Amino acid sequence: MPTEDLNVVDQIVNRIGRAPDAVIPILQAIQEEYRYLPEAALRRVCELTEITPAAISGVATFYDQFRRRPVGKHLIRVCRGTACHVSGAERVEDALRRLLGIPAEADTDRDRRFTIETVACLGCCTLAPVTQMGHATYGHITAEKLPRVLRDFLARHAHADTAGTGDEEDRQNGASRARINVGLGSCCVAKGSDRLFQALRQAVRDSGAEVTVKRVGCVGMCHRTPLVEVVVPGRPSAFYSGVDPAEAGRLVARHFQPRGLRRWLSRAGTKTLDSLLAGATEEPITRFALGHRDPAVTAFLGKQEHIATQHFGRIDPMDLDEYLAHDGFAALRRCLTDFSAEQIVATVERSGLRGRGGAGFPTGPKWRVVRQQPGEVKYVVCNGDEGDPGAFMDRMLLESFPYRIIEGLAIAAVAVGAHDGIFYIRREYPLAVRRIRAAIELCEGRGWLGARLLGADYPLRLVIKEGAGAFVCGEETALIASVEGQRGMPRLRPPFPAEAGLWGKPTLINNVETLALVPWILRHGSEAFAAHGTQTSKGTKVFALAGKVRRGGLIEVPMGTTIRQIVEDIGGGALAGRKFKAVQIGGPSGGCVPARLADTPVDYESLRAVGAIMGSGGLVVLDDSDCMVDIARYFLQFTQDQSCGKCTFCRIGTRRMLEILERICDGKGRSEHLIELERLANTVTQGSLCGLGKTAPNPVLTTLRYFREEYEAHLLGRCPAGRCSALIRYQISAECTGCTICAQHCPADAIALTPYRRHAIDLDKCTRCDSCRQVCPYGAVEVQ
């Protein structure tokens, strides 16, 4: 790197600061500039700032975000979340590597064009498996689709695709006009709703219709994205799902007559052209229409109650006035004028609200502890480091309801007497970061944040700290270490952050969803909230429903709803021809609840009793094609990767557990391995220092508890689900017509091309990539 380049480092340091806690933002800015962290730049930072070499190297090597080697021209991220894992993410990665010529031990091809990176979870679980190329996210990827997806990406890249999420657009839309609402959460964008959004805008401009194309937050029905709602005042709304951007023109035309003749003529001309181009096979646009009376939609929405996600799919996430028109900031205003801090805390206490981040610690008492701490300086932190693979509730809430979360955090600050608030948001959620940042700026613009909160005599400064890629930072003490610019290493509690947290000061840390519920509770009262849910678990819970289920999405249900109601009524049950086997609740800290316990209500105590935890609300449905030993191995791999490495039990214990599971999946397990696995799992649970280690064995312990026979089958060399590649064989049955498609698609040349004759698989060459089975039109490829 030439020396003059380091001027950029000087500028970054001037912009961000020189204190030790500036290290993570500085490194993020350097990486933004160079796309990796050049050694010379790090040395320069140490010269310019109070950051020590020990601190900078420690931090730069701790977080996943930071790259210490140059990256290829295009960065491709393969999501390894739970839903993606069970949907074949490994095969996608293998196929991608073959396609790009990147060997298994490398991450970049020889020409430095592509770099592959696996990410723990992109939080688009309903679209699994998901791959992110540059800034574009692609869902439902298969090995077969990859070449096409890659071409699309390179084409978009070449044309510098400007499709946006509307965040850059100005907002002057009147409320009374007709609207076309387009869901623009990250999942929706991944399914192309950004392009649909642009196409609809163009179509409206072309037609001259008096209609606003509006970006709204997550609709929740992720399985139907892109989702469009046409709202004409005085008429029932019309829903469309799965609309292609090419059909935007006809959709607009169907609802809104063009204004002038000249435009009508031009429109008619296009229409003719369209129909000519599309040909006679094209179905009418009504194919996509959904009504609220559509049984599937009714079933999906029927059991839900929306508190954290109130007004979902209707309001523009960034429209502050619209938020105000929907009771926004009313609760905060009352907290600043009518309620004493004591009353706020008491209300939250009486509501029975418990933390939605995982352990379910009662929120009110936590606030009280912080409130009672002496001293002028206290902090409130919104924990948006939602790292569980298979969970995306917090992302959706931050993206769709940024003002609501700000309001919740502000109420918490007023209640405990804090004047500084921090949003800690994981960097894998760029849209959430952008929207919260923009929302804070808009509030500041009106003078509602900063010196006078909502104009009252109460200073509150809000800042954003972006995580740098470390699951463990969801743990309170690790989060604090990270904000302070250190490696995200947890420490022993007590003392709890409520007593001695950030910079040693009392610190309240609440999860995003917890804070999203707070304004509602203050507006409607604790009794109204406590009326939802069960005896010990009040209110509602947002779940990310994904995996092997017909209707995946973001749902909010009252506590106490049973797993069966969620999976079967809301989710529509297992996929065609498959059998619902288990749900994985709570991610890597949670457990697998078998189908026979599906009548377990979802509340903190009931889930704990069956060995799972509520966690943050990831709910991945598994069916009979999923191997439970493989699921346990998958989660151990995750926690093992994400362990901070501080304490012996977690650092080495989870690794040894993983090694045993790998041995079992490879068919090399013996019965004493099961005994050792269970024994070690119990010790790691008891002995680990923080929550990550203490809960890491849960996926192993619950699968051992409910699916021991699957482990035992592996010891005998059999994987009942046909998943563990060392234990399965592919064969071609007599159904084969000799069409040669399998042979053409086999990446390992394991199938000889024998036209019109039954094909055969060379098992020595076969990599068990499943391509042949997927492409065979006759179902002739069997797995044994």
Place this chain on the structure above:
Amino acid sequence: MTSFSITLDGRAVDVTPGQTVLEAARKLGLDIPTLCYLERCGPLTSCLACVVKVDRNGAGRLVPACATRVQPGMRIESETSEVRDARRTALELLLSDHVGDCLSPCHRICPLGLNVPRMIRQVQAQRLDEAVRTLREAIALPAVLGRLCHHPCENGCRRGVCDSPTAIRDLERYVADTALRREPPSPEGTGFPRELRQEGHLFPKNRPGPDASSPRSTPPLPAAERASACPPSSGKSVAIVGAGPTGLTAAYHLLRDGHACTLFDRQAEPGGSLRAVDQTTLPRAVLEAETGLIASLGAQFKTATVLGRDVSLGDLERRFDAVLLAPGQLARDEIQALGLESTGTGIRIDVRTFQARAPKVFAAGSALKPIKQLIRAMSDGQEAARCLHEFLSRGEIRPATKPFSSVMGRLEREEIERVRSCGSPAARVEPAGGVEAGLTDAEAVREAQRCLHCDCRAAGDCKLQYYAERYGADPGRFSRQRRLFEQQARHAEVIFEPGKCILCGICVALTRQAGEPLGLTFVERGFDVRVAAPLDRPFADGLRQAAADCVKNCPTGALAFKESSPAGRGGEA
């Protein structure tokens, strides 16, 4: 605030507020293991070997004692089997990721437990008094064994993987011969014939090299290194039947433990089967010199005495506090004549105690089953002596404890060169004077330099080893893919072995406290965490003013001083 009371393993302890559970436990004299705890660093809570169980509202939780502050009414379990199991597991997990051997493979293999690398370092530094002491701690007849041993140690020698093993047996013989040459005449004039010390008898003439100088010119051994330095008498006596390798070895160790020994042998001279070895391989003078040494320790020899003819077993039982039968192979009827049980191959014993008949008849060596290898016969004698010593001094015999050792296992291909560079590149030294002459001083030093010193510099001064032994930790509990051996030796005084580092964090904290300009830091995450100097600089650059402090407080052998001379390792007296 005033002091209050907590309950520790059922005992009430008065504590002061702010104290940790560890401090309270140490006050009671409980040795809770800690590896990462150093008071001035504060609790680092990384090793988790110090866990205790704290009862909280009826639910017990394991917490690190070093960081948990006492609370009024706290109930703590420390020495329960559950807590000890958890600590043992922590130690076993650390050992599963600990690349190194406490004891070298040669040392572990040696049936007599000779600390080979220590002896070799003493040879290399020409501190022969110390080398003799090391040798004689383990071996009764080293000059004999140094000529006859089938040296299983050399089969385990890591140097053998690189080129050819270090000549351990030759070095052993070199030390033993040197000692015999320097042995002063016994003050009592017993047993050790003066003429054997004369050059012509003990050593071949025309011995080349510095050793050709007159043995009289070599200084006598200091008293402490002399084989004849015996502890005060225990007042107990042992009859040993058979003055062959097993019996002589047993006598040697028993004498050193203060027990009087009388050896009965049917032959006219002691030595048993050793007397049948040809004189070129084992000059008679060497055998006699070493049996003479045993005599100088106080052994009484009753030669030309046959058990059952000249003396009966019952007699011996009456006259002595214990009897050890080591007469070599016996026929079934001979065993029966003694009133003992036969296994078909020899005398039946309780295999753990060598006891043939309660209370005081023991048997060892080929009398149990035929032994082909000399060192096996000697190790039988050594172990029988241990049992007899236990029997005589305690009345009960505890099972043998093997010293704990972490085990690195077989070398990977990538490691061979790294390991080889720990010794001189020279080829194995063959004695220029031929096998009979043995190594000269210069040759011995040259060969000693080839040793790779596979043992740990911190062995005996390592908390991990200490607690692993105390907790009976099994270093092989978890089979795993181990890290590669690595040694960073660029620092002037300190050697760093990352594979032995348990990531306690003490050196990271100490370098920070010392204000090291570069210092040390943790890099990477999870299982890949390592201690390193920051900014990809060499480790040596991170350790300047705090080096000595860090080495001193490293709980394992990850950080160790290089020695000015290889024998300069601390605590190797």
